[in-house]
Every structure is written in structure tokens, then in C-alpha cells.
Amino acid sequence: xxxxxxxxxxxxxxxxxxxxxxxxxxxxxxxxxxxxxxxxxxxxxxxxxxxxxxxxxxxxxxxxxxxxxxxxxxxxxxxxxxxxxxxxxxxxxxxxxxxxxxxxxxxxxxxxxxxxxxxxxxxxxxxxxxxxxxxxxxxxxxxxxxxxxxxxxxxxxxxxxxxxxxxxxxxxxxxxxxxxxxxxxxxxxxxxxxxxxxxxxxxxxxxxxxxxxxxxxxxxxxxxxxxxxxxxxxxxxxxxxxxxxxxxxxxxxxxxxxxxxxxxxxxxxxxxxxxxxxxxxxxxxxxxxxxxxxxxxxxxxxxxxxxxxxxxxxxxxxxxxxxxxxxxxxxxxxxxxxx
Amino acid sequence: xxxxxxxxxxxxxxxxxxxxxxxxxxxxxxxxxxxxxxxxxxxxxxxxxxxxxxxxxxxxxxxxxxxxxxxxxxxxxxxxxxxxxxxxxxxxxxxxxxxxxxxxxxxxxxxxxxxxxxxxxxxxxxxxxxxxxxxxxxxxxxxxxxxxxxxxxxxxxxxxxxxxxxxxxxxxxxxxxxxxxxxxxxxxxxxxxxxxxxxxxxxxxxxxxxxxxxxxxxxxxxxxxxxxxxxxxxxxxxxxxxxxxxxxxxxxxxxxxxxxxxxxxxxxxxxxxxxxxxxxxxxxxxxxxxxxxxxxxxxxxxxxxxxxxxxxxxxxxxxxxxxxxxxxxxxxxxxxxxx
DNA sequence: CCTTGCAGGGTTAACGTTAATCTAATAATT
DNA sequence: AATTATTAGATTAACGTTAACCCTGCAAGG
Numbered sequence: 016x017x018x019x020x021x022x023x024x025x026x027x028x029x030x031x032x033x034x035x036x037x038x039x040x041x042x043x044x045x046x047x048x049x050x051x052x053x054x055x056x057x058x059x060x061x062x063x064x065x066x067x068x069x070x071x072x073x074x075x076x077x078x079x080x081x082x083x084x085x086x087x088x089x090x091x092x093x094x095x096x097x098x099x100x101x102x103x104x105x106x107x108x109x110x111x112x113x114x115x116x117x118x119x120x121x122x123x124x125x126x127x128x129x130x131x132x133x134x135x136x137x138x139x140x141x142x143x144x145x146x147x148x149x150x151x152x153x154x155x156x157x158x159x160x161x162x163x164x165x166x167x168x169x170x171x172x173x174x175x176x177x178x179x180x181x182x183x184x185x186x187x188x189x190x191x192x193x194x195x196x197x198x199x200x201x202x203x204x205x206x207x208x209x210x211x212x213x214x215x216x217x218x219x220x221x222x223x224x225x226x227x228x229x230x231x232x233x234x235x236x237x238x239x240x241x242x243x244x245x246x247x248x249x250x251x252x253x254x255x256x257x258x259x260x261x262x263x264x265x266x267x268x269x270x271x272x273x274x275x276x277x278x279x280x281x282x283x284x285x286x287x288x289x290x291x292x293x294x295x296x297x298x299x300x301x302x303x304x305x306x307x308x309x310x311x312x313x314x315x316x317x318x319x320x321x322x323x324x325x326x327x328x329x330x331x332x333x334x335x336x337x338x339x340x341x342x343x344x345x346x347x348x349x350x351x352x353x354x
Numbered sequence: 355x356x357x358x359x360x361x362x363x364x365x366x367x368x369x370x371x372x373x374x375x376x377x378x379x380x381x382x383x384x385x386x387x388x389x390x391x392x393x394x395x396x397x398x399x400x401x402x403x404x405x406x407x408x409x410x411x412x413x414x415x416x417x418x419x420x421x422x423x424x425x426x427x428x429x430x431x432x433x434x435x436x437x438x439x440x441x442x443x444x445x446x447x448x449x450x451x452x453x454x455x456x457x458x459x460x461x462x463x464x465x466x467x468x469x470x471x472x473x474x475x476x477x478x479x480x481x482x483x484x485x486x487x488x489x490x491x492x493x494x495x496x497x498x499x500x501x502x503x504x505x506x507x508x509x510x511x512x513x514x515x516x517x518x519x520x521x522x523x524x525x526x527x528x529x530x531x532x533x534x535x536x537x538x539x540x541x542x543x544x545x546x547x548x549x550x551x552x553x554x555x556x557x558x559x560x561x562x563x564x565x566x567x568x569x570x571x572x573x574x575x576x577x578x579x580x581x582x583x584x585x586x587x588x589x590x591x592x593x594x595x596x597x598x599x600x601x602x603x604x605x606x607x608x609x610x611x612x613x614x615x616x617x618x619x620x621x622x623x624x625x626x627x628x629x630x631x632x633x634x635x636x637x638x639x640x641x642x643x644x645x646x647x648x649x650x651x652x653x654x655x656x657x658x659x660x661x662x663x664x665x666x667x668x669x670x671x672x673x674x675x676x677x678x679x680x681x682x683x684x685x686x687x688x689x690x691x692x693x
Numbered sequence: 694c695c696t697t698g699c700a701g702g703g704t705t706a707a708c709g710t711t712a713a714t715c716t717a718a719t720a721a722t723t
Numbered sequence: 724a725a726t727t728a729t730t731a732g733a734t735t736a737a738c739g740t741t742a743a744c745c746c747t748g749c750a751a752g753g
Contacts, residue, residue, distance in 0.1 A: 017493070019739065030703050035741060045701065060491060065468040066408035067739035070708050075405075085430045086631070094424060098451065107465065110449035112437065126446065129404040152399060154356075237635055263632075270635045292425070293602075296576055296609045298637040358709065369733050374711060384731065406709035409738050 018061040027055050038063070069131055077107045078316065079127035081120060083138035083162075083204070085112045086236065087263060089289050089308060090138065093160060096312025097136060104320055106133060115201055117143035124149050134319045139164050141205045156322040160315045161306075162205045169330035172315045176206050179304045179337045180213030183258055183286050186339060188221050191349050192256040192284070198243045198268065200235035200260030207235070207260065210288065214258060228252055235260050240267025248275055255283060262287035262294045265301055269344065285344040299343035306337050357400040366394050377402070408470055416446045417655065418466035420459060422477035422501075422543070424451045425575065426602060428628050428647060429477065432499060435651025436475060443659055445472065454540060456482035463488050473658045478503050480544045495661040499654045500645075501544045508669035511654045515545050518643045518676045519552030522597055522625050525678060527560050530688050531595040531623070537582045537607065539574035539599030546574070546599065549627065553597060567591055574599050579606025587614050594622060601626035601633045604640055608683065624683040638682035645676050 020038075024031045029052060037044055037052035038061075069075050078101050082090045098108050109132065113119040117140045124146065127135050135157040139146065142165045150157070150167045163171040187195050197214045200207035211230070218225055231247065233239035240259060244267070247254065257272075259265035265287035269279050277283050279299055287294060287303035294301040314333065322328050341347060359377075363370045368391060376383055376391035377400075408414050417440050421429045437447050448471065452458040456479045463485070466474050474496040478485065481504045489496070489506045502510040526534050536553045539546035550569070557564055570586065572578035579598060586593065587610075596611075598604040604626035608618050616622050618638055626633060626642035633640040653672065661667050680686060 021739080031739090032704080032741080033702055035739095036702090039741090043701065048701080062464055062467050064409070064470070064739055065465075066405050066414075066470055067708090068741070069405035070403070070409050070710085071739080071741045073708075085433060086427070088425070088427060088430075091424045091427075091430070094451075108450065110451075111447065112433075112449075125401055126404075128401050131403070131405055237632060241635065266632065266635050270637065270639075273637060293576060293605065293632070296580065296605050298609065298612060300609075360709080370709090371711080371734080372732055374709095375732090378711090382731070387731080403709055406738090407711070409740085410709080410711045412738075 017064075018056075018059045019064075020061075023052060023056050023059060023061060026059070027052055073131065074133055075131050076105060077109050077130070077132045078319065079123075079130070079132040079135040080108055080110045081123045081127070081135065081137045081139070082110060082112050083115055083140075084235075085114065087261070088291050088293065089261070089306075092292065092308035093138075093312040093315075096309035096314075097160075097316045098312075100313050100316045101320075104316075106320070113138075113140075115140060115204065117146055117203075121145040121149060124153070128153060128155055134158075134323045136160050136315050136319060138162055140203050141165050141208060142203055156319055156326070158315050158319050158322075161311055163332070164205070169332055172311060172318065172333045172335070174306045174311060174335045175337050176209035177213040177216075179306075179339075180210035180258070180288065181217045182213075182339055183288070183304060184214045184217035185221070187256045187258065187284065187286065187345075188217060188223065190284075190346070193223055194226070194229060194254040194256075196229045196231065196243075196247060196252070196254040196257045198240055198257065198259045198264050199230060199232045200264075202232065210260060229254060233260070233264065235264055237263040237267040240264035240269075241271045242267070244268045244271035244275070257283060257285045259285065259287050262289045262291045262301055262303055265294075265303070265344070266297055269297065269299070269301075279344050280346045284346065287344070290340055295342065297344075302342045302345040303340055304337050305340050307335055311335060356403075357395075357398045358403075359400075362391060362395050362398060362400060365398070366391055412470065413472055414470050415444055416448050416469070416471045417658065418462075418469070418471040418474040419447055419449045420462045420466070420474065420476040420478075421449060421451050422454055422479075423574075424453065426600070427630050427632065428600070428645075431631065431647035432477075432651040432654075435648035436499075436655045437651075439652050439655045440659075443655075445655075445659070452477075452479075454479060454543065456485055456542075460484040460488060463492070467492060467494055473497075473662045475499050475654050475658060477501055479542050480504050480547065481542055495658055495665070497654055497658050497661075500650055502671070503544070508671055511650060511657065511672045511674070513645045513650060513674045514676050515548035516552040516555075518645075518678075519549035519597070519627065520556045521552075521678055522627070522643060523553045523556035524560070526595045526597065526623065526625065526684075527556060527562065529623075529685070532562055533565070533568060533593040533595075535568050535570070535582075535586060535591070535593040535596045537579055537596065537598045537603050538569060538571045539603075541571065549599060568593060572599070572603065574603055576602040576606040579603035579608075580610045581606070583607045583610035583614070596622060596624045598624065598626050601628045601630045601640055601642055604633075604642070604683070605636055608636065608638070608640075618683050619685045623685065626683070629679055634681065636683075641681045641684040642679050643676050644679050646674055650674060 020031045020034045023034045034052050037049045101108050111123040137159050139159050139162055159171040199211055231243045257268050265285050269285055272279055279285050287301045290303045290305040294303055359370045359373045362373045373391050376388045440447055450462045476498050478498050498510040538550055570582040596607050604624050608624055611618050618624050626640045629642045629644040633642055
């Protein structure tokens, strides 16, 4: 069927072992032999059977990535950060997508373990018994990217969710807003929980009563932002600002506001979260929280690689800073409205 | 180290083979034995070494996907279509990203072949000698998704690039436009070539002279649309409509027009291509070509699976139809402008 | 001249799983 | 009762690669 080491060995007259070593660039072989073998292999169209190699070696040069929501460009940007560094270090990336289903997360974890990947980066759900059990018992190095998991410490690279949403809210309050609609993200992920808490804490600290009507739970997709605003307007809720779980939601929200003849930011100010690449091109351009997505991926893979290189290395959480970006979906002056 | 079939065999008193068969759900075993073994395996935390299994079986239950540009949500939507059907058929998806670099495409092809995947779906570049050689010699079933490759026939699932861009252009011409700016996509991919030809052909058929100034070559990213319009405006080019390689470019283009105080669609009409999910939420919502992305993925994987099931099956190109979607970045009346 | 060292390469035994083949015991058929 | 099928499971031999160890011959050193 396909060309094997054996075939190259027969053709060149060297042993299988020598061929194997030549193809892996073993220094102990003469330059001549190495070249002969490599050229013959190339000519015969040899492709290493990595299953066999892997079985023998016990570990591969692959990093498994379990991403949360493929429809959100956020993760694509993080993955880029991972990919580049991984490639330079000689590792390959394998990508699987859970779409936030915990069963898939558990399944994919097993898949990667079964594939003997060198390490795993995960965008996990917050609570799931099966997953948590896996995280507590697994021996492959792993890190959570941009999220944390209930009861598992030291394995997360985070980005100040609580503080950032607190700051966003405080910034809106500073400008005079008292009724700030918050569109919540998907349940069971830490970002949603932390950001919501940041929003609530800011209200509390400013003596603004929590109003359950102003908290709308969604799945964090673009259409959810759209639907949430329509729902709120239909119920005649009064609010002067909208803080969104993420930029996609904000995009949907702005669309709905605009269709209902509210001007953003003059009638209502809108704040996003993530700073997607497209957010600067939205109309109006979106004020948001800049999450260092590329750096997040880069630091995640660098940290993971360190653990792969040294299994003794103790694990530790890492937290990245964000910054608020003010664009045209908010004003840079006090919000004044006749009420 | 990790739990093996052998360990379970010792614990339960059955042979390794019986354990293996029980875990794979072999019908020839008594229900009792099967349950005992599975429960013991579960308890001991057994995870199959898929490298060993793969080596023995010679082929895996994985489909390799080589995608072109991870920053474009287009592919995420296609991959969803692939993923769902693949999962139902018991296959798993492995995703790699070339960012349009031919070397990576070739490298990843070898990777997947080396991994003994069951089949490969590729979003390929149009011309690359190394890649083309691989496509001509490879024995793993494969299909190109949404693109075709120079000199390789019968392996593409397409979506009427030429005709769609022709129709877009004709539609603009019908409304009175004579100077239509076309923002071209990345070189060396078939979509760019076919769409540009559709645009040119429509001009030709309507007796409109080709104007090289109205053709701007880009990489098809959002910032390219933005930069192209700024460039064109700086050069004081006159045009009344913009046809874009894709929706991202259109988004950037609209942004630039708007920042330069052109109203879309009243002063200038803009047409996209792809119909991304976000395009309906843009401001103004984008007129575009609806490419059936989910169906594209679904049909691609279905076709591929058929070939995996029956290697004798002859290969054939497939072409999907698109339709024009008219939203608010174009008017539904004749374009009239004092010139 | 004999040892030592080393470059260059060969031998052999795994790695963990699965498939083909075989065996024993029970059930069904005549 | 004797034969044949059937069921449930055991034995054994791969799958292709790699790593540990072994071998040979030549050059340098004493």
C-alpha cells in the first residue's frame, strides 16, 4: 500500500533503523547516508505513519485546543496567538469545538488524552461534574484560557472579567447613568458570572439599587443582543445605557436600538466587551473592553509549553490586564437627558 | 502509568481480547461480561490509546479540515455544517489553519495523511506546485470546499462565484450604475479569480469599458475595504457603487464611506459577498450574495463520507446555487444622481 | 603491536490494540 | 443418542516505528 521505512531500507540497502534515524535527522549518521536516504524517501513519496511513531514514543508534538464557541471571532483571535507560538516551538495545533456543551468538553478531553497530545488548552464551562473529575485526575498538562472552572485552581489564564465590567459600569455611572441595562452572557461559564458580579458590585458601591428587570440573560450571541433590546423596549423599560456581555451582543443591541429610532450614543450609550477586531468598524464604532486576545493565546501556550517541558513545575493562575476603549457608542461628556 | 486493556483483563479475569471487544460493544459477548468489563474500565479510568488502535486498524474516525482564513467567520459557519453531520456519522473533526500560506497547506496535508485520517476537506489556494502534486498522488479521499484548484478536477464543492458576481454587477448596472468600484480579494485563490471575472464579464456584456482604476486588489480583510475606499477617495476616483469581494471588505468599505460623509446607499451603494451572519446586523444592513455556508459544509462532508465508504466512487464537481439578498446598503429603486 | 575510542551503522525488542483463527461448552436438530 | 450449530471467550500474530543495545573497522595513543 503506502511506502514504509522497510521499503526505503530495501531500496537503499541500509537497515530500517538507519532509515528511521536519517529521516529524523540523527547526527550520528554520515551526511552522505542521510542525504541518500532522505532523497530516496522523498522520491518514493514516503509519509511517516505517525500513529506508529506515536505509539512507540508515547507522546506527540500536538497541542489540543478545546474552544467554546466557534461563531465568536474572539476565539479565532486567541487561537492565532496560540498557533504562532506553538508552531515556532515545533508543535501542531488540533482544534475541537464544544459550542459550550459540557458533554462535548468531556468527550474531547478524553479524545485528546487518548491521542496522547503533549498538552491541552481549554475554554471550559464553569460547572460540570464529569469535566471537573477529568481535570482533577488527568496527567496531561493543561490550562484554561480566558475562563476558570469551579473548584480547579492554578490552571487558568484570565483577563480581569470582574474588574473590567466593574470599571465599565463605574464609568457609565460617573457619566450620570442610573438605569443601566445589562445583557448577560451564557450561563455556566465563568466570564458571565464574573462580569455580572462586576456590574452588580459597581451598582452596589454607588448606592444604585439592583433592578432585576435591567438584567437580561442570553446566550451571548449577536441575535441575543438584538432580541434583548427589542424585548426591553416592548416592555417599556427605561434605561439610558446598555452594558453588554460581549461585542457581538452589543452589535445586535445597537442594531435594535437604531431600528427603534434611538440614537447611539446620544439617546442611549452602549458598551461592549472583548474588543473584537470588527468592533472598530461597527457603526457607530464600539466602546468596549480591550481583552488582549492574541497575548492571551500566546501566554497560554507559552505557559503550557513550560509545563510540558517540566512536569514538576507548579501550576498557578495568571491574570492579564484589560483596558477600556472609548469609541463612538459612548460620549465623552456627561450624559444629560431630560427625564 | 496509564490503565491498559491488560490491567482491566487482569482485574476482571477475562482475556485482553475480550476486554477490547467489550469496550467496542461487540455483540458476540454476553451482556453480563460486557457490563462488568465496561464498568471496571470506567472505574479504573481507562482511556483508549488511539495511537495503538489506529496503527492496528490503519484508519481513523477523523476528518481533517484545512481551512483558509481563521479570521473570516465564513469558514466558521462552513465548519459548523461539516461538524454536525460528521459527528452524527461517528467522525471527529480536526481543524488546521493555513491563513492562505501554500506551504502550510502542503505541510498540513502531509500531517493528515500521516495521521491516517479517513478523509480531508480543504479550503485550498489556487496554484501551488507542491500542493498540486500532493492532490494528484494522494490516496486519502478529499474534497475542496468552496474553491477549486488549478488542474485538479472533480474534487470541488463550489458556489457559483462567477455567476453570482456577474449577477451582482448586472443588478447594479440595471439600476444605472456605470462606474462600479470592485474590491478584489486575495490573490491565488479561485474565489478571487472567478468573482473578478464575473464582474468583468458583466461590464463587457453591457458595453461598459473596464477601468483599471476601479479595480483594487486586496487581501480581503475588513481593513482592506476600509483602506481601499480611502485610497480611492484620496485619488478622487469617481464611482457610484462598490462591489466587494466579501462582506468583511464591505463592512470596512461602508465604514470608510461613512467617515468621509458619503451616505450608503443614497450616495453610494455597496454590495458584499458571502452573507455572513453578522451582515444583517451591520449599519446599514448589507446587501450581499447568500452563499449557503452551512449547506456547503454539510454537502462537502456528506460527499466525502460517501467516498470514504466507497473508494471506487468516481469524483465529480458540485456546484451550489446562491441568491442575491437586497438589504439597506443598496436601494430598491433606480440609482439617480446628478452627475 | 596491542589497546582504546569512536564514528557509523545493524539487531532486536518493545509500544497497546485489534482481527483472524481457534477452542470449549452448550443448545438445537435429526 | 449422535451430530451439527451456535455462543462465549481465548490465543496469537500482526500493525510501523523507535530506542536501547550491540557490532565492526579504523585511527590514535602508548
